[in-house]
Amino acid sequence: MKxxxxxxxxxxxxxxxxxxxxxxRVTEVNYKAKSIIVSEGDPIEHITLVKQxxxxxxxxxxxxxxxxxxxxxxxxxIGHRGLGGNHTLPITAYALxxxxxxxxxxxxxxxxxxxxxxxxxxxxxxxxEELRESEKHMxxxxxxNLRQRVAIxxxxxxxxxxxDKEDDKKLxxxxxxxxxSHLAATTYESVIRTLSDFQKEKLIxxxxxxxRILDFHQLLAIIENNxxxxxxxxx
Amino acid sequence: MKxxxxxxxxxxxxxxxxxxxxxxRVTEVNYKAKSIIVSEGDPIEHITLVKQxxxxxxxxxxxxxxxxxxxxxxxxxIGHRGLGGNHTLPITAYALxxxxxxxxxxxxxxxxxxxxxxxxxxxxxxxxEELRESEKHMxxxxxxNLRQRVAIxxxxxxxxxxxDKEDDKKLxxxxxxxxxSHLAATTYESVIRTLSDFQKEKLIxxxxxxxRILDFHQLLAIIENNxxxxxxxxx
DNA sequence: CACATCCCATGATTTGAATCATAGTTTCAA
DNA sequence: TTGAAACTATGATTCAAATCATGGGATGTG
Numbered sequence: 367m368k369x370x371x372x373x374x375x376x377x378x379x380x381x382x383x384x385x386x387x388x389x390x391r392v393t394e395v396n397y398k399a400k401s402i403i404v405s406e407g408d409p410i411e412h413i414t415l416v417k418q419x420x421x422x423x424x425x426x427x428x429x430x431x432x433x434x435x436x437x438x439x440x441x442x443x444i445g446h447r448g449l450g451g452n453h454t455l456p457i458t459a460y461a462l463x464x465x466x467x468x469x470x471x472x473x474x475x476x477x478x479x480x481x482x483x484x485x486x487x488x489x490x491x492x493x494x495e496e497l498r499e500s501e502k503h504m505x506x507x508x509x510x511n512l513r514q515r516v517a518i519x520x521x522x523x524x525x526x527x528x529x530d531k532e533d534d535k536k537l538x539x540x541x542x543x544x545x546x547s548h549l550a551a552t553t554y555e556s557v558i559r560t561l562s563d564f565q566k567e568k569l570i571x572x573x574x575x576x577x578r579i580l581d582f583h584q585l586l587a588i589i590e591n592n593x594x595x596x597x598x599x600x601x
Numbered sequence: 602m603k604x605x606x607x608x609x610x611x612x613x614x615x616x617x618x619x620x621x622x623x624x625x626r627v628t629e630v631n632y633k634a635k636s637i638i639v640s641e642g643d644p645i646e647h648i649t650l651v652k653q654x655x656x657x658x659x660x661x662x663x664x665x666x667x668x669x670x671x672x673x674x675x676x677x678x679i680g681h682r683g684l685g686g687n688h689t690l691p692i693t694a695y696a697l698x699x700x701x702x703x704x705x706x707x708x709x710x711x712x713x714x715x716x717x718x719x720x721x722x723x724x725x726x727x728x729x730e731e732l733r734e735s736e737k738h739m740x741x742x743x744x745x746n747l748r749q750r751v752a753i754x755x756x757x758x759x760x761x762x763x764x765d766k767e768d769d770k771k772l773x774x775x776x777x778x779x780x781x782s783h784l785a786a787t788t789y790e791s792v793i794r795t796l797s798d799f800q801k802e803k804l805i806x807x808x809x810x811x812x813r814i815l816d817f818h819q820l821l822a823i824i825e826n827n828x829x830x831x832x833x834x835x836x
Numbered sequence: 837c838a839c840a841t842c843c844c845a846t847g848a849t850t851t852g853a854a855t856c857a858t859a860g861t862t863t864c865a866a
Numbered sequence: 867t868t869g870a871a872a873c874t875a876t877g878a879t880t881c882a883a884a885t886c887a888t889g890g891g892a893t894g895t896g
Contacts, residue, residue: 446729448729450730504735512853794883
């Protein structure tokens with residue numbers, strides 16, 4: 367799983383005083399499943415750490431379209447893309463399951479960065495890593511064909527939330543077909559067709575909305591194999 | 602123009618000693634037009650500042666396909682996406698015109714960041730800004746139709762290198778049709794057709810490879826108007 | 837200066853994926 | 867428990883953009 371454990375960076379690289387101060391000043395909030403944690407266009411007032419739960423982070427394009435950038439779960443951070451400048455939040459964070467977060471006031475987080483040089487340095491490295499990941503993902507979405515993009519969406523689902531403890535094929539949390547389409551930049555009809563194809567190829571198994579990934583290697587092979595990406599062949 | 606003047610950040614937020622040390626340890630190199638400055642897969646040994654010139658930054662997908670992420674010109678930085686971890690460079694930087702760069706050894710740049718907390722803080726903010734821009738661009742590429750993407754590519758060309766000093770409609774440097782296609786994630790044939798349409802609509806004028814942007818507002822209007830983006834309507 | 841290589845341009849054809857249409861299934865709240 | 871809303875599913879049709887084909891013009895280099 368991706369290194370995005372910002373709470374760990376705080377523990378490792380901030381002075382004890384600051385960790386104590388943070389614990390005092392942070393507000394923990396519970397969100398019910400299917401509720402919005404922070405919304406696109408909000409003024410940026412907090413940096414948010416996910417204590418416990420599953421969150422999707424997306425951007426609306428119009429009333430019927432959204433594009434999911436990533437998921438966040440225990441230990442991961444939301445809102446750091448809004449740092450600096452007088453920006454409003456560019457994304458919406460939505461609780462997929464019941465979720466507990468810690469809101470760190472932005473001014474406090476800024477002071478934390480300024481007062482703890484080593485934390486600031488590592489947080490900077492974390493942003494560089496995010497930038498790499500983000501551009502890698504962009505490249506994938508733009509260059510790959512439908513099958514590949516759906517395969518990537520399944521992989522992202524698996525990477526973000528892992529597999530069931532009792533069943534190492536079953537996703538611990540299966541996102542909806544519609545959310546797969548929002549991840550893969552396509553329509554839900556196309557997702558359903560593609561998943562159906564994958565099932566016929568014994569790559570996955572569908573049981574209602576749940577997905578079992580039977581052959582992860584084959585899934586990765588689909589992502590790697592771009593010989594069928596006709597759309598990509600800009601000469 | 603976008604704030605990406607990292608050399609200015611160094612001047613503003615690093616101590617005098619460090620600025621002097623940098624001036625000693627930096628190697629200036631000249632690159633001819635059409636030569637490669639740094640290449641995808643190279644070990645990351647430097648952070649590179651563009652002193653003077655025009656550079657395209659792209660990623661190869663296969664032998665016939667590339668995707669241009671951005672351009673860099675005077676004062677801007679290349680290679681910061683490789684910070685942290687044992688990564689190789691994810692992008693290639695290519696000199697469009699004769700270009701002079703300053704290579705800062707990576708170890709020195711890291712020391713600079715660690716020794717100048719305020720610079721590190723501002724550099725972190727710069728990365729946050731880049732992350733926002735990058736994801737905005739991703740959203741555009743994925744959601745918009747051909748006309749819009751070509752319009753965005755023209756706008757990026759104008760934003761990156763500006764207009765001619767004597768002719769405020771003419772681009773100071775017109776990138777090739779093929780590079781427009783690499784920016785807009787399409788084929789060069791489609792770019793040529795779309796530019797031809799734009800010309801018929803009196804939006805631009807084509808004189809050989811040079812492009813004059815006659816109606817910038819209309820160009821922006823095309824980018825804003827997503828009512829024709831059929832591909833985007835994932836319900 | 838010639839010859840090759842790259843770039844620009846346009847028409848005809850194909851095709852991957854979106855859209856339209858229709859219907860069964862889960863889920864959850866009144 | 868029932869009815870509505872949301873999700874899953876599949877077939878038919880349409881369409882935007884890629885691919886294929888072909889030629890002209892510019893550029894540059896031995």
